[in-house]
Amino acid sequence: MTKVLGERPKALLDVPLHYCPGCTHGIVHRLVAEVIDELGIEGKTVGVASVGCSVFTYNYFGCDMVQAPHGRAPAVATGVKRARPDNVVFTYQGDGDLAAIGMGETVHAAARGENIVAIFINNAIYGMTGGQMAPTTLPGMVTQTTPYGRDTSVAGNPIRVCELLSSVNGVALAERVTVDCVKNVKAAKRAIKKAFEYQMAGKGYCIIEVVSTCPTNWGMSAGDAIQWLRDNMLPYYPLGVYKDVGEEGKE
Amino acid sequence: MCVIACPKKILSLDHSVTNSKGYHPAHVTDAGACIGCGSCTIMCPDCAIKVEVD
Amino acid sequence: MAEKVLMKGNEAIAEAAIAAGCRHFFGYPITPQTEVAAYMSKRMPKIGGVYLQAESEVASINMVLGAGAAGVRVMTSTSSPGVSLMSEGISYVAGSDVPCLIVNVERGGPGLGGIQPSQSDYFQATKATGHGDFHMLVFAPSTVQETVDLISDAFDLGDKYRMPTMILSDGLLGQMMEPVVLPEQKEPVDNKDWAAKGHQGKRAHNVVNSLYIEPQVLEDLNKARFEKYKKIIETEQRAEEYLADDADIIIVAFGASSRIAHSAIDMARKQGIKAGLIRPITLWPFPEKIIKKHVDHAKVFLSVEMNMGQMVEDVKLTVESKKPVCFFGRTGGVVPTPKEVLAQIVKLNGGDY
Numbered sequence: 001m002t003k004v005l006g007e008r009p010k011a012l013l014d015v016p017l018h019y020c021p022g023c024t025h026g027i028v029h030r031l032v033a034e035v036i037d038e039l040g041i042e043g044k045t046v047g048v049a050s051v052g053c054s055v056f057t058y059n060y061f062g063c064d065m066v067q068a069p070h071g072r073a074p075a076v077a078t079g080v081k082r083a084r085p086d087n088v089v090f091t092y093q094g095d096g097d098l099a100a101i102g103m104g105e106t107v108h109a110a111a112r113g114e115n116i117v118a119i120f121i122n123n124a125i126y127g128m129t130g131g132q133m134a135p136t137t138l139p140g141m142v143t144q145t146t147p148y149g150r151d152t153s154v155a156g157n158p159i160r161v162c163e164l165l166s167s168v169n170g171v172a173l174a175e176r177v178t179v180d181c182v183k184n185v186k187a188a189k190r191a192i193k194k195a196f197e198y199q200m201a202g203k204g205y206c207i208i209e210v211v212s213t214c215p216t217n218w219g220m221s222a223g224d225a226i227q228w229l230r231d232n233m234l235p236y237y238p239l240g241v242y243k244d245v246g247e248e249g250k251e
Numbered sequence: 252m253c254v255i256a257c258p259k260k261i262l263s264l265d266h267s268v269t270n271s272k273g274y275h276p277a278h279v280t281d282a283g284a285c286i287g288c289g290s291c292t293i294m295c296p297d298c299a300i301k302v303e304v305d
Numbered sequence: 306m307a308e309k310v311l312m313k314g315n316e317a318i319a320e321a322a323i324a325a326g327c328r329h330f331f332g333y334p335i336t337p338q339t340e341v342a343a344y345m346s347k348r349m350p351k352i353g354g355v356y357l358q359a360e361s362e363v364a365s366i367n368m369v370l371g372a373g374a375a376g377v378r379v380m381t382s383t384s385s386p387g388v389s390l391m392s393e394g395i396s397y398v399a400g401s402d403v404p405c406l407i408v409n410v411e412r413g414g415p416g417l418g419g420i421q422p423s424q425s426d427y428f429q430a431t432k433a434t435g436h437g438d439f440h441m442l443v444f445a446p447s448t449v450q451e452t453v454d455l456i457s458d459a460f461d462l463g464d465k466y467r468m469p470t471m472i473l474s475d476g477l478l479g480q481m482m483e484p485v486v487l488p489e490q491k492e493p494v495d496n497k498d499w500a501a502k503g504h505q506g507k508r509a510h511n512v513v514n515s516l517y518i519e520p521q522v523l524e525d526l527n528k529a530r531f532e533k534y535k536k537i538i539e540t541e542q543r544a545e546e547y548l549a550d551d552a553d554i555i556i557v558a559f560g561a562s563s564r565i566a567h568s569a570i571d572m573a574r575k576q577g578i579k580a581g582l583i584r585p586i587t588l589w590p591f592p593e594k595i596i597k598k599h600v601d602h603a604k605v606f607l608s609v610e611m612n613m614g615q616m617v618e619d620v621k622l623t624v625e626s627k628k629p630v631c632f633f634g635r636t637g638g639v640v641p642t643p644k645e646v647l648a649q650i651v652k653l654n655g656g657d658y
Contacts, residue, residue: 001305002303002304002305003303003304004301004302004303004304005287005289005292005301005302005303005304006289006291006292006295006298006300006301006302007298007301008298009298012298016272016297017296017297019296021274022252023296024296025296026295026296026297026298027252027294027295027296029296030296030298042504042506043503043504043505043506043507044503044505045503046375046501046502046503048371049514055516056516058512058514059512061510062510063503063504063510064500064501064502064503064504064510064511064512064513065501065510065511065512065513065514066370066371066374066375066401066501066512066513066514067397067401067512067513067514067515067516068367068370068371068397069367069370069393069394069397072363072364072367072370072394075359075363075364075365075367075368075370075371076367076368076370076371076374077371078331078357078364078368078371079329079331079367079368079369079370079371079372079373079374079375079379080371080372080374080375080501081371082329082331082355082357082368082371082372083329083355083371083372083375083376083377083379084375084377084502084503087375087502087503104360104361104363104364105360105363105364105367108359108360108364112357181256181294182256182290182293182294185293185294186293222252223252223254223255226252226255
């Protein structure tokens with residue numbers, strides 16, 4: 001029996017992606033689509049696209065999609081979910097969208113225990129607009145708007161979103177994963193699947209923070225970016241589960 | 252990313268080919284050594300690789 | 306159902322929306338409309354509807370966008386500074402062709418302004434709601450009963466034309482109590498094929514979006530939307546005429562200031578002055594046709610507003626310089642009195658313009 005590995009999931013439309021070489025968005029899109037396929041929920045899923053490099057996710061995912069203003073995806077998702085509680089609703093957001101302009105919407109959706117899944121792509125930089133500082137840019141990191149390296153006394157400190165949200169009642173799952181190697185990609189997929197399952201069980205707000213690369217704006221090759229992620233991002237943003245109501249036995 | 256992920260190191264960028272996007276795509280240098288682990292398919296962001304395993 | 310109930314304007318807004326089949330309200334408290342939200346918070350759970358107090362007006366309008374995109378009748382209610390916060394969201398709603406109702410119970414501005422009534426959001430509602438080329442259907446009721454009736458129309462027309470609609474009320478109308486006949490209760494209907502509500506494997510996916518990165522595509526979409534607006538301008542203009550047919554002095558006023566003008570006109574007529582009123586009910590589309598009917602016989606137009614002069618510009622455009630157009634206004638929350646407006650009429654009658 002011939003088994004084929006690497007089939008495109010049905011929930012990921014056969015449309016060429018526009019991402020840069022070495023960008024990890026494509027992997028995460030595929031994982032979300034695979035989870036949607038495996039749970040058989042494409043027909044009742046509504047995705048909310050945000051603003052950033054991933055603005056075109058409405059072209060890539062096969063489920064119904066709504067485009068939100070920058071930062072507002074959690075509020076738009078709330079509107080969809082409250083109107084259609086039987087639908088599975090997820091947002092796909094970058095670090096600027098979720099943690100800068102959208103921080104208010106994020107925290108309040110989490111506090112409301114809004115039954116949505118937020119897929120959070122953290123690559124410590126603003127990709128789409130050409131590489132400016134993000135709320136998660138590391139101290140000393142050079143970006144277009146921190147050309148001498150991020151000076152925390154002037155430009156503030158990076159925000160650890162999973163840690164922040166873990167203190168919020170209403171969060172069912174806050175887990176940080178990455179996709180730098182096969183083992184971590186598989187773990188990321190398990191986390192994403194858990195998040196969607198929690199939504200269907202009505203447990204509350206789930207956020208999966210995916211530590212990601214941006215080779216273009218980090219100014220590196222794809223391979224170097226992966227190494228840089230391991231050497232610099234993971235020590236500051238450790239992988240792990242920051243909140244899981246399932247494990248705590250709480251509902 | 253597949254190049255890095257392949258445990259048998261049989262993938263590399265083919266500098267003799269330029270695809271329609273202007274990049275050198277990955278290619279298999281020794282198909283016989285492939286163990287069908289699928290690591291490449293797991294790391295590919297574009298669903299560009301399919302591995303048939305008998 | 307034909308029974309008259311004494312209701313506060315703000316509460317009537319909530320009841321009328323529910324009667325129109327709206328079961329989703331997202332809002333944030335702000336004076337002078339907080340009663341809408343408070344009333345909704347009590348009523349919605351009892352009828353299986355959704356009331357959610359959002360964390361800000363920004364979040365409110367985005368929740369409205371989400372629910373509207375998912376195909377349900379949805380509304381929010383706020384006051385002037387809140388509409389400013391919703392500016393981005395309304396642009397997205399319009400650009401995504403999603404219907405929804407926004408109620409603005411106007412207060413004094415700009416900035417934090419005051420909490421007393423004003424009409425200083427006319428420009429904001431009709432010309433400058435948000436970035437990009439778009440319009441909202443804007444209704445200006447002048448009584449609580451009219452507010453109730455227009456809300457029903459706003460939902461129907463919003464769905465028909467797939468666009469945001471606004472009820473431009475003011476603090477006076479929101480806080481006053483008047484007898485009202487509530488409309489028949491309509492049940493919510495789920496019939497929007499374009500909505501993002503889950504394709505159930507039966508159709509291609511729906512995308513509710515306002516991003517069109519190819520210039521020609523975006524231009525075509527804008528042009529198509531404006532063809533739709535052209536139809537609306539042709540067919541949906543509304544205004545009330547009062548003693549306008551033989552009037553020398555025609556007052557143009559909407560909402561609360563129209564009621565004051567009405568009293569002033571009665572007083573003027575007693576003095577033998579031929580004054581009349583054209584009361585726009587739709588502010589967009591502006592009721593040009595009705596005003597133009599009276600340009601030939603009128604000697605002068607007077608726009609009476611609770612602002613520094615906003616609708617007067619549209620009156621001037623409509624009159625096309627054929628007759629003089631004057632303005633009288635009070636603002637900051639000050640409400641003009643019929644005597645003040647009468648004084649203006651007398652002045653104009655004396656040829657002082």
